[in-house]
Amino acid sequence: MSGSRVPAAEFEVEEVLRAAHSAIGEQREASVDMLQVLAPDGTMAGGLTAEIDGEMIDFSPYLAATDAAHLCSLYRDMFLIRRFDQESTALQRQGQLALWVPLTGQEAAQIGSGRALQPQDYAFPTYREHGVALTRGVEPAEILRLFRGVTNGGWDPRERNFHLYTLVLAAQSLHAVGYAMGIQRDQLADPSLPEAASVAYFGDGASSEGDIHESMVFAASFNAPVVFFCQNNQWAISVPAAVQTRVPLARRAEGYGFPGVRVDGNDVVAVEAVTRWALDHARSGKGPVLIEAYTYRMSAHTTADDPTKYRLSGDEQEWQPRDPLVRLEAHLRTQGLADDAFFDELTAEARSMATALRDAVLSMTVPDMESRFASVYAEPHPLVQEELRFFQQYEAGFVDEGKHD
Amino acid sequence: MATMTIAKAINEGLRASLTQDPRTLLMGEDIGELGGVYRVTDGLKRDFGAMRVVDSPLAESGIIGTAIGLALRGYRPVCEIQFDGFVFPGFNQITTQLAKLRTRSDGMLSAPVVIRIPYGGGIGSVEHHSESPEALFAHTAGLRIITPSNPQDAYWMIQQAVSCEDPVIVFEPKRRYWLKGEVDTSAPAGDPFSAHVLRAGTDATIVAYGPLVPVALAAAAAAEEDGRSVEVIDLRSISPIDFDTVTESVTRTGRLIVAHEAPTFGGIGGEIAARISERAFLSLEAPVIRVGGFHMPYPVARVEEHYLPDIDRILEALDRAFAY
Numbered sequence: 067m068s069g070s071r072v073p074a075a076e077f078e079v080e081e082v083l084r085a086a087h088s089a090i091g092e093q094r095e096a097s098v099d100m101l102q103v104l105a106p107d108g109t110m111a112g113g114l115t116a117e118i119d120g121e122m123i124d125f126s127p128y129l130a131a132t133d134a135a136h137l138c139s140l141y142r143d144m145f146l147i148r149r150f151d152q153e154s155t156a157l158q159r160q161g162q163l164a165l166w167v168p169l170t171g172q173e174a175a176q177i178g179s180g181r182a183l184q185p186q187d188y189a190f191p192t193y194r195e196h197g198v199a200l201t202r203g204v205e206p207a208e209i210l211r212l213f214r215g216v217t218n219g220g221w222d223p224r225e226r227n228f229h230l231y232t233l234v235l236a237a238q239s240l241h242a243v244g245y246a247m248g249i250q251r252d253q254l255a256d257p258s259l260p261e262a263a264s265v266a267y268f269g270d271g272a273s274s275e276g277d278i279h280e281s282m283v284f285a286a287s288f289n290a291p292v293v294f295f296c297q298n299n300q301w302a303i304s305v306p307a308a309v310q311t312r313v314p315l316a317r318r319a320e321g322y323g324f325p326g327v328r329v330d331g332n333d334v335v336a337v338e339a340v341t342r343w344a345l346d347h348a349r350s351g352k353g354p355v356l357i358e359a360y361t362y363r364m365s366a367h368t369t370a371d372d373p374t375k376y377r378l379s380g381d382e383q384e385w386q387p388r389d390p391l392v393r394l395e396a397h398l399r400t401q402g403l404a405d406d407a408f409f410d411e412l413t414a415e416a417r418s419m420a421t422a423l424r425d426a427v428l429s430m431t432v433p434d435m436e437s438r439f440a441s442v443y444a445e446p447h448p449l450v451q452e453e454l455r456f457f458q459q460y461e462a463g464f465v466d467e468g469k470h471d
Numbered sequence: 472m473a474t475m476t477i478a479k480a481i482n483e484g485l486r487a488s489l490t491q492d493p494r495t496l497l498m499g500e501d502i503g504e505l506g507g508v509y510r511v512t513d514g515l516k517r518d519f520g521a522m523r524v525v526d527s528p529l530a531e532s533g534i535i536g537t538a539i540g541l542a543l544r545g546y547r548p549v550c551e552i553q554f555d556g557f558v559f560p561g562f563n564q565i566t567t568q569l570a571k572l573r574t575r576s577d578g579m580l581s582a583p584v585v586i587r588i589p590y591g592g593g594i595g596s597v598e599h600h601s602e603s604p605e606a607l608f609a610h611t612a613g614l615r616i617i618t619p620s621n622p623q624d625a626y627w628m629i630q631q632a633v634s635c636e637d638p639v640i641v642f643e644p645k646r647r648y649w650l651k652g653e654v655d656t657s658a659p660a661g662d663p664f665s666a667h668v669l670r671a672g673t674d675a676t677i678v679a680y681g682p683l684v685p686v687a688l689a690a691a692a693a694a695e696e697d698g699r700s701v702e703v704i705d706l707r708s709i710s711p712i713d714f715d716t717v718t719e720s721v722t723r724t725g726r727l728i729v730a731h732e733a734p735t736f737g738g739i740g741g742e743i744a745a746r747i748s749e750r751a752f753l754s755l756e757a758p759v760i761r762v763g764g765f766h767m768p769y770p771v772a773r774v775e776e777h778y779l780p781d782i783d784r785i786l787e788a789l790d791r792a793f794a795y
Contacts, residue, residue: 244540
């Protein structure tokens with residue numbers, strides 16, 4: 067390989083990583099506003115404006131109350147879902163879950179956007195939206211039923227207006243658009259219905275999937291009331307966001323003809339305000355919006371991968387000070403909005419939630435195989451019935467033998 | 472009773488579904504003003520409007536994926552895919568999402584989406600316009616697949632697909648779109664998932680579906696001249712398959728030929744052969760013989776007549792069956 071310009075093997079990985087990180091760095095500096103209210107040091111800006119498609123948008127009216135009660139409730143949700151994440155990771159490590167998909171680092175993006183939704187809105191998650199699930203009233207244990215392997219669902223989507231997790235990347239973005247097209251038709255038929263929107267959650271990796279493109283084309287063509295909420299957590303398993311896109315993801319919206327906004331995804335106050343604006347925009351008939359929540363996945367993609375193999379520890383250290391919980395805690399403390407008692411009580415609440423979660427997981431009942439035959443089709447199906455009969459007879463043979471044991 | 476083509480019968484069936492249920496809507500590229508490349512949806516946008524008959528962007532995954540979303544909102548979308556070979560960009564949405572929605576939700580959600588696919592060859596077209604991919608979908612649990620072969624079935628089966636709570640793919644035999652027949656719109660609709668015995672016989676059974684049903688009937692008529700009494704079954708439903716009707720017939724005739732346009736390897740014919748071997752082995756006078764396409768991509772139009780099963784290929788199969 068003399069004379070080759072291919073880097074020597076011992077430097078190759080590092081070279082590639084540095085090149086990727088450099089590209090990410092450039093992207094971060096690219097010409098797109100990143101909306102932020104709550105700075106990493108805990109100081110809170112008074113207003114929130116940005117230029118979108120040549121128009122100055124003032125998001126200030128969409129800032130929810132910044133009083134102690136509201137901010138503390140946001141903090142509480144973020145704290146509980148992080149504790150939930152830690153407990154779930156532990157359960158996976160102990161062999162109680164087949165897999166876990168951690169969200170640590172993304173609490174603000176999820177709690178902020180989820181809390182902006184109204185009951186009549188409908189969210190279509192990917193598989194990491196545990197924080198959004200919490201805001202929709204899904205019980206923490208219900209989320210783990212999928213990862214425990216006792217169901218592929220876990221909750222009633224219609225009851226919570228929160229769809230089931232989707233493991234095939236970006237598939238749900240089209241479902242969100244179709245659902246929004248249904249909302250349009252319902253409102254034409256009955257204008258007295260409350261205005262509603264759907265939200266499609268996806269990540270920077272999924273943004274490369276064709277279904278994201280098609281969903282944005284359909285949304286724009288039909289002016290569907292849908293908000294595309296992209297959590298750019300910088301990594302699609304081991305591949306950096308720079309490999310997914312050469313422009314900030316928020317700017318892609320311009321190509322489809324609707325607004326795109328980049329918000330500091332670690333700032334729960336800004337995320338909530340921007341999502342409330344976007345939902346209002348969509349619900350009121352102005353069409354779709356893309357929000358890019360710029361954030362960082364602090365841990366692995368799933369418990370099956372090892373981030374130390376693909377990213378630099380300096381990268382994680384760089385993001386540590388921007389932690390969504392740390393900055394809100396700093397704000398609450400410096401402004402005297404919460405005291406030690408609040409944090410102590412929350413810690414105790416989180417501990418008991420974790421205990422209850424563990425108990426719930428360990429006591430989850432395994433569905434019987436026969437129930438699997440029952441939900442393949444809505445209407446009777448002769449092949450399923452025949453195979454069920456076979457299975458029952460086959461199993462019955464073992465039961466007889468078992469009696470003698 | 473009116474005489475109409477299969478295309479017109481589907482059009483009338485869709486019209487009836489749109490009229491009866493305001494939640495029914497049609498989606499697809501070119502289905503509006505143009506009425507579809509085969510004019511199957513001709514005039515429906517004019518009569519039901521752009522919110523019910525939706526000219527969509529050119530994106531099959533988009534058409535099917537948004538239809539799933541509409542179904543989740545309570546609508547009953549009927550998607551048109553222009554040609555068989557173009558369904559594959561939507562394959563992911565059909566197999567990983569649509570087919571599994573009910574199971575994934577433990578029965579809480581239904582996915583009453585209909586996908587219409589004109590399929591099969593014999594029209595002298597270019598590549599991707601003549602394929603028979605039904606086996607790829609039949610292998611996926613959660614889907615139902617039907618294929619009408621005459622206007623009467625076409626009129627009712629499309630409506631039954633729309634009213635079914637499960638996702639249904641309707642493979643429409645495009646080279647038979649202009650086949651005319653009587654349609655009785657007042658006759659009660661039968662079970663869309665059952666096979667029909669179209670011709671009675673005692674010596675052998677031919678099972679065919681969709682575009683090959685007229686071929687099978689003609690072959691049976693020709694065999695009669697040779698003194699062979701051949702029963703012909705129109706399968707009508709590819710998933711589920713009405714094995715009871717086929718078994719009953721083979722138990723009487725002792726010989727079975729399965730004919731379809733799709734390649735025989737890994738196809739529906741193999742499934743029928745295996746099941747009938749299990750169910751009626753002792754009744755069989757000969758192995759079940761498959762007549763179908765070869766293991767190659769659908770060939771260029773100038774040679775498709777050599778690829779598509781015709782009367783002679785079916786008669787040759789009968790000869791083999793009788794030789795045992």
